[in-house]
Amino acid sequence: MDTETPRTARQKITRRRALAGGSSLLAAGLAGCIDSGRGEATTGAAEDEADGAPVVVISFFSFYDFARKIADGTPIRVRNLVPTGLHGHGWEPNASITRAIVDADAFVHVGENFQPWADRAIQTVEDDGADTQLVNAREGVELVDLAASLDPEEEGVGEDRGKDPHFWLDPQRAKQSVDNIAEGLVELAPAHEETLRENASAYKTDVLDSIDxxxxxxxxxxxxxxxxxxxxxxxxxxxxxxxxxxxxxxxxxxxxxxxxxxxxxxxxxxxxxxxxxxxxxxxxxxxxxxxxxxxxxxxxxxxxxxxxxxxxxxxxxxxxxxxxxxxxxxxxxxxxxxxxxxxxxxxxxxxxxxxxxxx
Known part of the structure; x- marks a missing residue:
């Protein structure tokens, strides 16, 4: 492999140390959610309903983080459904989470057969005729084949059976989910389309390309x-x-x-x-x-x-x-x-x- 230049090494360490102190981001669970639009902490739907702000709930931390960056500077409130300290894949929430999804204006999820609880919630939304907008963060992403060492009983995810669902670990593939979320938020709040698209473009360039x-x-x-x-x-x-x-x-x-x-x-x-x-x-x-x-x-x-x-x-x-x-x-x-x-x-x-x- 190529040897890294001293200049590149210095840039990497400097950036990492600069980030170590934190930025303007806040990752939070359902009990203390963050509104990415205005950066205000809330405790749930009551305040959202009081000011009429569009509410977007997210089933997975990575896409919650993407969504709040995209929504920055707009009235859209973005809430992470998975509590702090829990892994977003194997979690089994209670019925209140399904109710939060049904009551939300939009639900961002990772596609079918990755989070069974999210699949059940989507079915409830559809069965109840709720007007919750469904945003699939995985749509259009090119997935790779499952590793050869994988348990032979594993089948992959949904329409992409035989494929590995963890695409967001590749910063370049993660860009597609940023675009998917941005499209969903534009549909939800078209008056803020310019801000939403500018934020999405900046995040892909300034963050994901840099990480890559x-x-x-x-x-x-x-x-x-x-x-x-x-x-x-x-x-x-x-x-x-x-x-x-x-x-x-x-x-x-x-x-x-x-x-x-x-x-x-x-x-x-x-x-x-x-x-x-x-x-x-x-x-x-x-x-x-x-x-x-x-x-x-x-x-x-x-x-x-x-x-x-x-x-x-x-x-x-x-x-x-x-x-x-x-x-x-x-x-x-x-x-x-x-x-x-x-x-x-x-x-x-x-x-x-x-x-x-x-x-």
Missing amino acids: REYQAIFDAADRDVIQLAAHNAFQYVGVRYGVEMRPLVVNLAASGDVKPSDITDAKRVIDENDIEYIGAAVFETRRPAQQLLSETAVEAYFPVTPYAGVREEWVKQEWGYEEIAYNVNMPTFEIVLGNEAPEDAGPDGWSDRWRNFA
């Missing part, structure tokens, strides 16, 4: 091309985009999937064959498999990775969104597991101490 360039620099600088993750099968799009083999520990698509003895055995083989010193561990999944690999192999430590499926409480306090999570969680870990940087040199000051073998 910096990821590319990280992977181009690496001598390694195999990464072992103590995580479910969610990172294939990173591997496809940047030419690296992402080895999941849990080979099915569900974050709650059981770790089989054969999974551990295979991970041990990969670690041994590739002289792997550091691995990534999923923030929103159990750390027990990572700890087992730490104790039973030559692995020295594990560090965090996340498919942008949820937020931790401290991320809410630091006002992190998709961009901040990319720079402050995934990128430092990829630098370490690829051998580009020693753990103590990765990320903002003190990052390694906070995240090394995190609980």
